Amino acid sequence: MDFTLKHTATGSKARAGTLNTDHGRIETPIFMPVGTAGSVKGIHKKDLKEDIGAQIILGNTYHLYLRPGMDIIERAGGLHKFNGWDGPILTDSGGYQVFSLGAMRKLSEEGAKFQSHIDGSRHLFTPESVIDIQRIIGADIMMAFDECTPGDADFDYAKKSLQLTQRWLERCVNQMQKTKPLYGHSQSLFPIVQGAVYPELREQAARHVTTIPADGYAIGGLSVGESEADMYAMIEVVNPILPIDKPRYLMGVGTPVNILEAIDRGVDMFDCVMPTRNGRNGMLFTRNGVINIRNKKWADDFSPVDPDGTSFVDQNYTKAFLRHLIVANEMLGAQIASHHNLAFYLWLVKEARRQILADNFKSWKEEMVVKLAQRL
Amino acid sequence: MDFTLKHTATGSKARAGTLNTDHGRIETPIFMPVGTAGSVKGIHKKDLKEDIGAQIILGNTYHLYLRPGMDIIERAGGLHKFNGWDGPILTDSGGYQVFSLGAMRKLSEEGAKFQSHIDGSRHLFTPESVIDIQRIIGADIMMAFDECTPGDADFDYAKKSLQLTQRWLERCVNQMQKTKPLYGHSQSLFPIVQGAVYPELREQAARHVTTIPADGYAIGGLSVGESEADMYAMIEVVNPILPIDKPRYLMGVGTPVNILEAIDRGVDMFDCVMPTRNGRNGMLFTRNGVINIRNKKWADDFSPVDPDGTSFVDQNYTKAFLRHLIVANEMLGAQIASHHNLAFYLWLVKEARRQILADNFKSWKEEMVVKLAQRL
Numbered sequence: 101m102d103f104t105l106k107h108t109a110t111g112s113k114a115r116a117g118t119l120n121t122d123h124g125r126i127e128t129p130i131f132m133p134v135g136t137a138g139s140v141k142g143i144h145k146k147d148l149k150e151d152i153g154a155q156i157i158l159g160n161t162y163h164l165y166l167r168p169g170m171d172i173i174e175r176a177g178g179l180h181k182f183n184g185w186d187g188p189i190l191t192d193s194g195g196y197q198v199f200s201l202g203a204m205r206k207l208s209e210e211g212a213k214f215q216s217h218i219d220g221s222r223h224l225f226t227p228e229s230v231i232d233i234q235r236i237i238g239a240d241i242m243m244a245f246d247e248c249t250p251g252d253a254d255f256d257y258a259k260k261s262l263q264l265t266q267r268w269l270e271r272c273v274n275q276m277q278k279t280k281p282l283y284g285h286s287q288s289l290f291p292i293v294q295g296a297v298y299p300e301l302r303e304q305a306a307r308h309v310t311t312i313p314a315d316g317y318a319i320g321g322l323s324v325g326e327s328e329a330d331m332y333a334m335i336e337v338v339n340p341i342l343p344i345d346k347p348r349y350l351m352g353v354g355t356p357v358n359i360l361e362a363i364d365r366g367v368d369m370f371d372c373v374m375p376t377r378n379g380r381n382g383m384l385f386t387r388n389g390v391i392n393i394r395n396k397k398w399a400d401d402f403s404p405v406d407p408d409g410t411s412f413v414d415q416n417y418t419k420a421f422l423r424h425l426i427v428a429n430e431m432l433g434a435q436i437a438s439h440h441n442l443a444f445y446l447w448l449v450k451e452a453r454r455q456i457l458a459d460n461f462k463s464w465k466e467e468m469v470v471k472l473a474q475r476l
Numbered sequence: 477m478d479f480t481l482k483h484t485a486t487g488s489k490a491r492a493g494t495l496n497t498d499h500g501r502i503e504t505p506i507f508m509p510v511g512t513a514g515s516v517k518g519i520h521k522k523d524l525k526e527d528i529g530a531q532i533i534l535g536n537t538y539h540l541y542l543r544p545g546m547d548i549i550e551r552a553g554g555l556h557k558f559n560g561w562d563g564p565i566l567t568d569s570g571g572y573q574v575f576s577l578g579a580m581r582k583l584s585e586e587g588a589k590f591q592s593h594i595d596g597s598r599h600l601f602t603p604e605s606v607i608d609i610q611r612i613i614g615a616d617i618m619m620a621f622d623e624c625t626p627g628d629a630d631f632d633y634a635k636k637s638l639q640l641t642q643r644w645l646e647r648c649v650n651q652m653q654k655t656k657p658l659y660g661h662s663q664s665l666f667p668i669v670q671g672a673v674y675p676e677l678r679e680q681a682a683r684h685v686t687t688i689p690a691d692g693y694a695i696g697g698l699s700v701g702e703s704e705a706d707m708y709a710m711i712e713v714v715n716p717i718l719p720i721d722k723p724r725y726l727m728g729v730g731t732p733v734n735i736l737e738a739i740d741r742g743v744d745m746f747d748c749v750m751p752t753r754n755g756r757n758g759m760l761f762t763r764n765g766v767i768n769i770r771n772k773k774w775a776d777d778f779s780p781v782d783p784d785g786t787s788f789v790d791q792n793y794t795k796a797f798l799r800h801l802i803v804a805n806e807m808l809g810a811q812i813a814s815h816h817n818l819a820f821y822l823w824l825v826k827e828a829r830r831q832i833l834a835d836n837f838k839s840w841k842e843e844m845v846v847k848l849a850q851r852l
Contacts, residue, residue: 137800144788146792400548431517
């Protein structure tokens, strides 16, 4: 995997780059749709590629490990063969999902013991096992096993948590070196910067990960309950320390405004369930603001879902029809809204890239963040 | 609307015809996907038309009347404009759904009083109001308001029920004559033959409807609990009485085998929720038999969903992946299975037509009904 930085915008840290993987090229900044169980919810993969323009998708290690399980994934020949997506895939480490289980998991130096949310069965994730699992999944980009420190953690907890993440990172790196890709394409491991909302810890975390040679670096533990100001401040602490010639991935973020603000601060890669999850609930993101399609005002609005939209769903369906489908709990409503939102997110990062390359990013961003935050 | 009978197969009553509507031509025999609330569940309309090959879809008057309601449909300019489907549409009369409400509806000479399954609100359907509603929906083919006699009705009940259906038919026809299409395209009314499983009643019902000049005739009240032998016997009673030069629509039927047997007995049009409803539960219909994709045996079957299938989903996804999606309750699983089944049903009637025109229907059908009934 190699990353080429094409341009950094004037008056901003926003970057345009190219990330080459064995499954194809990714133009950054990029948004990565989340395919939790190997499928982006409600979206056929041909639409994902051809209509939405996704360049890389995510899989969740925790979910895939539990179902269908590693035996099936390995016999399929990895996740690419299993789900048929032939572009790049990134997997998380399972850490975030395991920590979200709350009382159903227990942390120790060794790793995280947890109970399946499906059948209550007991499992153990360790830095080593999580690398082995991601080898079997065959992700182009694998994530290190970390503790996702809660947004409200006090300094002492955050510090101890970061130290655990750092020891686990070293075990992940060792396991990477001891193992090999299974399916003939190369796999990269991204370390994750934690440290909650404490600049001192974030700085130390960023310095620590740069001691590990890697193809890219991630910023984790943000958008987990802290304020947006804290989130942006942490990105500003971390990014100047990370190597300039490697991609930076802000995990699990966020709204369209969050994404533009993070691009402005030098982030290259994003993922979030918001476009699909909020879409299923009837929230549409557009370049003019946010639409809650359940609102009565759309009931007789026979204009297209999004006249400016790039996807076929934007032109083929009306707001009134989409509202009807969402209110009536029709599956097609969730499909259309998810599809629109993903196409919008992909348009947003593509347009951001265009503006960066045209050296117009900063003023474009300032205009956009006002419009994007409006409620229509 | 006009129907042209192209050919009747040798040694069978199977017919190939062409039905012209203001929204396009339908080649019979035809299967009509059901779009209960104006959308075929889980299927984008472009896929329905371009990939699945649907030529006409159904809307349910009961559902559309309750939600989004006639005000919205009328302001949209009818259902074609509201849902964007520009091909022919058939609507049922709401009778079947109302009678399915059981204790929540009450029948009288005037019509059917019922409570909404959504909010318990009280409504009245009469033969006249149901015609008015279907005028507003703007269906190319409207159905008469009838009582769908239960499959286990005794002779006396079935006889009285049929007489009510006949009186209601006359009121529907009167209301048709008093009203006009609202959107510039013509609308036809199909009378419905009831009579439960009593040949005497079915014969009388068939003779009665033929006294009404109509563009087509429907056979209702079958596949509602009676045996398959009774269903086929009733079709054999009714079809020889119906005009040879008008299409015959068997309502709500059925399995692929039911459809071929009914085509063999001279039926031209079909609708059923089975391909989508059973698809959502993991049942796939193929030309070699029925697959329950939840079965453990498919967990590691990495062959395409249906190697003989005509749809993109058949070739783009494997059985193992589809099983995983259905077991994990992923929306995409329901989409793939529904899509496959609809494409299969449309293939089945298209192939039946080809065999009729090639005068090979009877022997092809005999082979197919054995294969279709197998469990894989």
